Amino acid sequence: MLNPQLSSMVITPEGITKITALLNELYSEANARSILLVEKSGQHLAMVGEESPHVMALSALVVGAFSSTREIARLLGEPEFKTMFQQGNRLNIFISLLDSQDLITVIFDERTTLGMIKLKTQQMTKRISEEIKNMAQSQVGQGGPWR
Amino acid sequence: MALINYASREIHCKLVFYGTGMGGKTTNLEYLHKQLSPTIRGEMVSLNTANERTLFFDFLPLDLGSVQGFKTKFSLYTVPGQVEYNASRRLVLNGADGLVFVADSSRSKIQENVDSKQNMIENLASYGMVLGKIPWVIQYNKRDLPDAMTIEELEKSMNPEGVPYFEAVAFSGQGVFATLKAISKAVLNGLS
Numbered sequence: 001m002l003n004p005q006l007s008s009m010v011i012t013p014e015g016i017t018k019i020t021a022l023l024n025e026l027y028s029e030a031n032a033r034s035i036l037l038v039e040k041s042g043q044h045l046a047m048v049g050e051e052s053p054h055v056m057a058l059s060a061l062v063v064g065a066f067s068s069t070r071e072i073a074r075l076l077g078e079p080e081f082k083t084m085f086q087q088g089n090r091l092n093i094f095i096s097l098l099d100s101q102d103l104i105t106v107i108f109d110e111r112t113t114l115g116m117i118k119l120k121t122q123q124m125t126k127r128i129s130e131e132i133k134n135m136a137q138s139q140v141g142q143g144g145p146w147r
Numbered sequence: 148m149a150l151i152n153y154a155s156r157e158i159h160c161k162l163v164f165y166g167t168g169m170g171g172k173t174t175n176l177e178y179l180h181k182q183l184s185p186t187i188r189g190e191m192v193s194l195n196t197a198n199e200r201t202l203f204f205d206f207l208p209l210d211l212g213s214v215q216g217f218k219t220k221f222s223l224y225t226v227p228g229q230v231e232y233n234a235s236r237r238l239v240l241n242g243a244d245g246l247v248f249v250a251d252s253s254r255s256k257i258q259e260n261v262d263s264k265q266n267m268i269e270n271l272a273s274y275g276m277v278l279g280k281i282p283w284v285i286q287y288n289k290r291d292l293p294d295a296m297t298i299e300e301l302e303k304s305m306n307p308e309g310v311p312y313f314e315a316v317a318f319s320g321q322g323v324f325a326t327l328k329a330i331s332k333a334v335l336n337g338l339s
Contacts, residue, residue, distance in 0.1 A: 008338060011152040041242020042206075042222060043150045043159040056208040057192045060222060064194070064203055067238040 009039060015135030016046060022128050023048040023104075030120040031112040033091065036105040037128070038062050045102065062105050066095055085114065096121050099129040148242040149338055157218045160334050161242055162327075165267045166249035167259040168200065168228030171288040174317040175249065176207045176223055179327065182320065183209065201227040204239045211331055221331055228263065237270045245334040246283035247326055249317075250305050252295040260305055278308070282333035285312040286326045291319075 023035050027048050034049030036058060044059035052058055069081045084095040094106045094117045104125060106117050150159040164172040173193065180191040189208035196202045205225040212219060224243075226236040248267065250260045268278050287301050296304075298314065306312055311329050315322025 008149040008151050011150065011154055013154040016152070016154045039148065039150055039242075041148045041161050042224075043148075043161070043242075045150070054190060056189050056220075056222065057206060060204075060206045060208075060224070061192065064238070067241070068203075071234045071238065 009136065011045065012135055012138060015131065015138065019128060019131045019135070020046050020048060022124060022131060026106070026120055026124045030106065030108070030117050032106045032108045032117065034107045036062065036107070038103045038105060040101040040103070049107075058105075062093075062095060062103060066097070066103055083118070092117075094118065094121060096125055098125050098132070100132045102129075102132060104128065149244045149334070151217070151338070155218075156216055157220055158214070158335070158338070159220045159222065160244040160331070160338075161222050161224065162245045162247065162330055162334070163240055163243040164223065164225045164247045164249055165236070165240075165263070166228055166288075167251055167256060167263045168230070170228055170249045170251040170256070170260075170263075171286075171315070171317040172225040172228065172249045173201055173205050175247075175286070175288075175315075175323050175326070176205050176225060178317055178320045178323045179209070179223070180207055182324075187211075200229060201225055202232070203227065203235050214335055219331070219335065221334075223327075230262075233266065233270070236266070237273055240267075240270050241274060243281065244337075245330045246278075246281060247330050248283060248285045248305075249288050250285060250301065252287050252289045252301065253292050254294045254296050257296065257301075257304055264305065282330060282337050284310055284326060284330050284333065286315045286317075286322060287312060288315045288317050288322075290314045290321070291316045 023046055027035050032049060036047045037045040038059040039045050042060040042063040044055050047055055066084055069084055073081050082097050086093040090109055092108055096104050106121055108117050164175055166172055176191060180188060187210045192206040194203035207223040209221045211221055224239050226239045248264060271278055285306055313322045313326045317323055
């Protein structure tokens with residue numbers, strides 16, 4: 001039986017296929033370089049587009065950076081910041097918080113614009129959140145991982 | 148939060164090394180990074196201050212073999228030990244599946260160890276977690292110091308819960324793998 005305090009998240013093949021399809025849709029529509037979906041404790045859930053050999057470190061750092069802004073918000077008396085943007089010379093990163101508290105990270109270059117990335121990402125966040133929620137609910141009562 | 152991926156047959160767990168400043172948390176990760184083959188560990192990431200103290204966290208991903216057909220992947224984090232970085236410590240604890248409390252064996256550090264453990268309990272509480280319901284072990288580091296307290300003294304002060312403890316000299320690697328093996332096993336047992 002799972003330890004409830006450790007509250008494991010189970011990724012099903014069906015669930016991750018649907019989530020990856022949504023990420024691919026966003027990837028195409030926004031013309032991104034790659035998109036990374038990161039669970040709130042820093043584990044990566046999925047990546048589409050250009051793969052990175054540093055995906056685990058990237059995930060940990062994305063969550064770390066976003067968590068910092070959460071503390072900044074708290075100190076300023078703001079409930080939370082929903083998005084974060086980093087601009088580089090060649091690459092930019094747009095991070096958006098999902099309802100599930102997971103993070104969608106869009107890496108993009110000069111082939112698209114920040115406005116397009118923001119618009120398409122925000123249109124997609126609700127659908128991705130719902131798929132994550134559905135995947136979590138599909139596991140209720142199904143026991144531990146060693147089936 | 149352990150992540151169990153049936154699609155890729157992988158289990159991802161998060162381990163956090165907690166303890167006082169300059170107690171050897173980063174040294175544990177550095178030793179593992181140095182000793183393990185690049186085929187089973189990723190790059191180590193350190194977010195440090197200018198004087199090499201951990202500012203936010205160190206991060207080291209490891210593959211620790213397979214259990215019942217699932218590949219087990221562990222993300223190791225340290226927290227900054229310095230008292231003033233509590234906000235960072237609390238953030239790193241989020242979603243931890245297992246904890247290693249790295250205590251400095253020096254007699255002069257005993258109060259700092261006690262305070263740091265209390266701080267860990269308080270920060271866990273901010274996530275609704277209780278020490279004792281999450282797998283954790285203690286590592287008594289710097290056993291080679293001339294003023295090191297005896298294990299009996301340390302156990303009395305630091306481990307009334309009676310969790311497994313390990314003697315270590317992280318700089319030379321003594322006790323580092325034993326600690327990792329114990330906590331990773333405890334975390335996986337907690338999932339099954």
